[in-house]
Amino acid sequence: MPKKRIAVDMDEVIARVVPKFLDIFEEQNNYRPTDTELHGKKVYHLPGGENIRKKLHDPGFFADLPVMPHSQEVLRNLHEHYEIYIVTAAQEFRNALPDKHDWLQKHFPFIHWKNYVFCGDKSIILADYLIDDHVFNLETFQGKGLLFSASHNLDENRFTRVNDWLEIQTFFNQQIDTH
Amino acid sequence: MPKKRIAVDMDEVIARVVPKFLDIFEEQNNYRPTDTELHGKKVYHLPGGENIRKKLHDPGFFADLPVMPHSQEVLRNLHEHYEIYIVTAAQEFRNALPDKHDWLQKHFPFIHWKNYVFCGDKSIILADYLIDDHVFNLETFQGKGLLFSASHNLDENRFTRVNDWLEIQTFFNQQIDTH
Secondary structure (H helix, E strand, O other): OOOEEEEEOOEOOOEOOHHHHHHHHHHHHOOOOOHHHHOOOOHHHOOOOOOOHHHHHOOOOOOOOOEOOOHHHHHHHHHHHEEEEEEEEOOOOOOHHHHHHHHHHHHOOOOOHHHEEEEOOHHHEOOOEEEEOOHHHHHOOOOEEEEEOOHHHOOOOOOEEEOOHHHHHHHHHHHHHOO | OOOEEEEEOOEOOOEOOHHHHHHHHHHHHOOOOOHHHHOOOOHHHOOOOOOOHHHHHOOOOOOOOOEOOOHHHHHHHHOOOEEEEEEEEOOOOOOHHHHHHHHHHHHOOOOOHHHEEEEOOHHHEOOOEEEEOOHHHHHOOOOEEEEEOOHHHOOOOOOEEEOOHHHHHHHHHHHHHOO
16 A cells, blocks of 8 residues: 655744744844734734744745754654655745755755655645645645644634644554554 | 646746757767757766766756747646646755746746745646656646657657647647537
């Protein structure tokens, strides 16, 4: 039986963007937003954060993002049983493209470049599972979507929610068991 | 009815790579290979061409490629009736990523960046049609594949062949007529 395929988003799923946004916000506004202020929102939706999103166009912005906890070990495990594709909506930011490539090579060397997909609209993706923090990507996906928790999606309840990579490991352990 | 979706390869379909390869070959070997020598092959498969493929890693290689004749006018027409995605296996060459992005913005400004897909293995692509010069991409595609003629695929007969963009226009005119 061919391996089933898992498509994995990058930003806020394997790469942490929010801490960098919060640092920039704090530098510009002299305070750090609370989780309560961020509930249901992104940092650049807060008053005082309007100009932060344009930083995504800067060369290097995506180069030094921290890795999401446990994503490396869990993806390394899943890689044994599934085809793993990294599917990131990167095309709005042309300077992000080589940075994201380098970041994946550095932090996820066991995933082949053949399995990188830098796209825009993810409705083009054919896979069995998609792990993503954006509801609009899961809405158009034809397989099983897993919603990775992020401040902006906390009130969403239409998809299977995973709060961290250990929960993803548990979810797929159950899938393997029921094959 | 939602628009059907056409995935379009870049190199040797909308962007001409072979003339640049031939220029490099000629510079290195003091002669230009004939069509007969190239039949069933790529330039870098010829004796004397072995080192040409690594030029694809050079920044700028993809920046100044000529546009395939009639691809702009035909894609502009098809864009009215179909969703057009540009799907290119770009991930082997990290320096190609921004060059390809800039090239698309310059030569196909009517195609939105949301519809760019820079991938490796194209079996991840969900679309109704794929226009590609590589048989291995059509083999794993679940929709209708159109083989765009190139020296290396001339002996292939498993797919609907299109020799140029005017033939692609004709093919899709017939699809629209029979909707």
